[in-house]
Amino acid sequence: xxxxxxxxxxxxxxxxxxxxxxxxxxxxxxxxxxxxxxxxxxxxxxxxxxxxxxxxxxxxxxxxxxxxxxxxxxxxxxxxxxxxxxxxxxxxxxxxxxxxxxxxxxxxxxxxxxxxxxxxxxxxxxxxxxxxxxxxxxxxxxxxxxxxxxxxxxxxxxxxxxxxxxxxxxxxxxxxxxxxxxxxxxxxxxxxxxxxxxxxxxxxxxxxxxxxxxxxxxxxxxxxxxxxxxxxxxxxxxxxxxxxxxxxxxxxxxxxxxxxxxxxxxxxxxxxxxxxxxxxxxxxxxxxxxxxxxxxxxxxxxxxxxxxxxxxxxxxxxxxxxxxxxxxxxxxxxxxxxxxxxxxxxxxxxxxxxxxxxxxxxxxxxxxxxxxxxxxxxxxxxxxxxxxxxxxxxxxxxxxxxxxxxxxxxxxxxxxxxxxxxxxxxxxxxxxxxxxxxxxxxxxxxxxxxxxxxxxxxxxxxx
Amino acid sequence: xxxxxxxxxxxxxxxxxxxxxxxxxxxxxxxxxxxxxxxxxxxxxxxxxxxxxxxxxxxxxxxxxxxxxxxxxxxxxxxxxxxxxxxxxxxxxxxxxxxxxxxxxxxx
Numbered sequence: 001x002x003x004x005x006x007x008x009x010x011x012x013x014x015x016x017x018x019x020x021x022x023x024x025x026x027x028x029x030x031x032x033x034x035x036x037x038x039x040x041x042x043x044x045x046x047x048x049x050x051x052x053x054x055x056x057x058x059x060x061x062x063x064x065x066x067x068x069x070x071x072x073x074x075x076x077x078x079x080x081x082x083x084x085x086x087x088x089x090x091x092x093x094x095x096x097x098x099x100x101x102x103x104x105x106x107x108x109x110x111x112x113x114x115x116x117x118x119x120x121x122x123x124x125x126x127x128x129x130x131x132x133x134x135x136x137x138x139x140x141x142x143x144x145x146x147x148x149x150x151x152x153x154x155x156x157x158x159x160x161x162x163x164x165x166x167x168x169x170x171x172x173x174x175x176x177x178x179x180x181x182x183x184x185x186x187x188x189x190x191x192x193x194x195x196x197x198x199x200x201x202x203x204x205x206x207x208x209x210x211x212x213x214x215x216x217x218x219x220x221x222x223x224x225x226x227x228x229x230x231x232x233x234x235x236x237x238x239x240x241x242x243x244x245x246x247x248x249x250x251x252x253x254x255x256x257x258x259x260x261x262x263x264x265x266x267x268x269x270x271x272x273x274x275x276x277x278x279x280x281x282x283x284x285x286x287x288x289x290x291x292x293x294x295x296x297x298x299x300x301x302x303x304x305x306x307x308x309x310x311x312x313x314x315x316x317x318x319x320x321x322x323x324x325x326x327x328x329x330x331x332x333x334x335x336x337x338x339x340x341x342x343x344x345x346x347x348x349x350x351x352x353x354x355x356x357x358x359x360x361x362x363x364x365x366x367x368x369x370x371x372x373x374x375x376x377x378x379x380x381x382x383x384x385x386x387x388x389x390x391x392x393x394x395x396x397x398x399x400x401x402x403x404x405x406x407x408x409x410x411x412x413x414x415x416x417x418x419x420x421x422x423x424x425x426x427x428x429x430x431x432x433x434x435x436x437x438x439x440x441x442x443x444x445x446x447x448x449x450x451x452x453x454x455x456x457x458x459x460x461x462x463x
Numbered sequence: 464x465x466x467x468x469x470x471x472x473x474x475x476x477x478x479x480x481x482x483x484x485x486x487x488x489x490x491x492x493x494x495x496x497x498x499x500x501x502x503x504x505x506x507x508x509x510x511x512x513x514x515x516x517x518x519x520x521x522x523x524x525x526x527x528x529x530x531x532x533x534x535x536x537x538x539x540x541x542x543x544x545x546x547x548x549x550x551x552x553x554x555x556x557x558x559x560x561x562x563x564x565x566x567x568x569x570x571x
Contacts, residue, residue, distance in 0.1 A: 032530050033549075034551070044479070044499070045498075045499035045551065046499075047482055047498055047499045048479050048482075048499060049479065049481070050478055050479060054478075084549075086530075118527060118529065118531045119527065128516075128519070128521060129521060130473075130512045130521060130522045130524040131473060131524055132526070133524075133525070133526055133527075133528070134526055134527045134528070134532075136527060136528070136529060137525070137526060137527050137529070140528045140529060141474065141504075141528060142477065144501075145474075145479075145500065145501060145504045146476060146477055146478035146479035146480070147475060147476050147477060147504055147508065148474065148475040149473070149474060150473060150474075150475065151475055172477045172478060173477050174475070174477055230516075230519065230521030230522070231512075231520065231521060231522050232511065232522075233473070233511070233512075233522075233524070252473075253473070263531070375526065375532075375534070376518075376532075376534070377517070377518045378516065378518035378519040379518075408532075408533035408534070408536075409531065409534070412531055412532065413526070413527075413532060443530070443533075444533055444536075446543060
């Protein structure tokens with residue numbers, strides 16, 4: 001039987017697994033979590049008792065449907081599941097997988113990558129302090145652990161998650177001090193019209209959530225600095241209102257995020273071509289409409305195109321059917337056509353989101369030299385700027401010289417802003433700065449575990 | 464800063480507080496979490512941070528909580544380092560904010 005490996009068990013990975021299993025294949029699903037669901041439909045540990053409605057709001061039915069679907073596939077032995085496992089690298093049809101028992105080599109014939117996205121971050125002076133988190137972290141803490149990140153939390157950034165997390169925290173009784181959106185209302189109106197045309201119901205639900213934030217919510221702000229102490233964390237955030245009035249909001253925790261950044265490292269290692277997307281202000285993998293990104297390589301979900309959970313479910317089915325069609329197995333062309341049409345609507349909605357909640361390029365270009373850009377190693381934007389006369393406008397050379405992008409997060413949280421700062425200094429666009437090359441292992445692994453992996457690979461392919 | 468004489472938690476429990484308690488140690492001090500807590504949750508509901516920053520004077524508390532940023536790796540008295548956000552708390556764990564004297568562990 002053809003060995004299909006699916007990386008990621010979020011909405012895209014689960015739908016891909018279902019589609020392949022329905023055609024009689026038995027795909028292997030590797031996922032980092034204990035329980036399948038992904039981040040947006042992340043499941044708390046089994047002993048937790050809050051009902052799905054409290055965890056997932058209006059999306060409770062979709063979340064529990066996907067969870068049940070995956071559990072059924074597993075119970076009927078239609079899939080193989082490796083939880084708590086990370087794919088570290090891919091080469092010659094073999095995935096190196098780090099699990100609870102070390103690294104093992106997993107050979108495959110076809111690969112479906114559904115690795116999702118992380119928060120897209122922009123530095124704010126002081127963001128390296130303890131108690132500053134990503135917006136996604138604020139949501140995961142609440143959903144998967146039932147905790148708030150502090151007593152007085154400021155949520156700042158932009159994107160649909162900003163409003164959603166704020167409303168969820170308020171509902172749960174958390175202390176939210178302010179919700180600071182860098183997107184001007186004018187941009188939100190322009191993008192919002194596109195969003196409402198493509199998906200009126202979803203847009204209305206978003207507006208209703210926003211209305212619940214009341215006077216906590218401020219649009220069009222500029223974030224100046226998180227004040228506090230590097231050992232104890234935030235005491236306040238300084239910001240300017242849309243009218244330019246200087247404000248200070250006391251807080252003990254800040255959660256930051258500017259919509260999402262696709263997790264593309266494995267797609268790149270698998271041979272996908274990446275293009276700069278001006279719409280999303282990041283590098284995204286190239287694929288055909290169904291997710292084909294190379295020989296035997298299929299991509300789906302937010303790791304391919306930031307369409308959200310509904311779009312990810314569709315993209316997961318599309319990629320799996322493309323894989324089945326390429327294998328000459330029976331598929332459902334009518335369903336494929338239907339899904340492609342719906343995905344078009346998701347793309348129009350996503351284009352509205354991109355317009356409504358833009359990347360704060362000007363704020364980043366104006367960052368003071370002493371602002372930490374790399375949280376991992378405390379490297380400042382000034383140090384990156386000082387590198388440019390030597391490195392020239394090329395991200396990988398600047399990384400070698402400044403270590404921006406070389407820390408333990410492997411550039412996930414600094415590279416988009418780093419490109420913006422370089423581009424500003426060179427009077428150019430971020431696309432011209434090039435892209436940080438993905439490097440295996442894409443997650444840290446103990447050296448002795450990697451040593452074992454090499455042994456097993458060598459014994460598999462002598463010479 | 465970790466000051467055992469004035470411990471205070473950073474994270475606030477809002478729900479799911481009826482779970483059975485699990486005892487563990489952090490930097491030699493006995494602490495208690497709840498069954499189903501991540502190591503990060505269990506520590507930060509009682510303490511203000513996880514570890515020192517390697518670069519600069521600050522402390523660290525994790526950042527992404529989804530295994531992507533690698534900010535929350537801490538040590539154990541016996542055994543390998545662990546990522547606090549994605550490791551489930553077990554009773555009796557002996558966790559450290561600093562590497563033990565014999566670290567790095569050279570076990571094969």
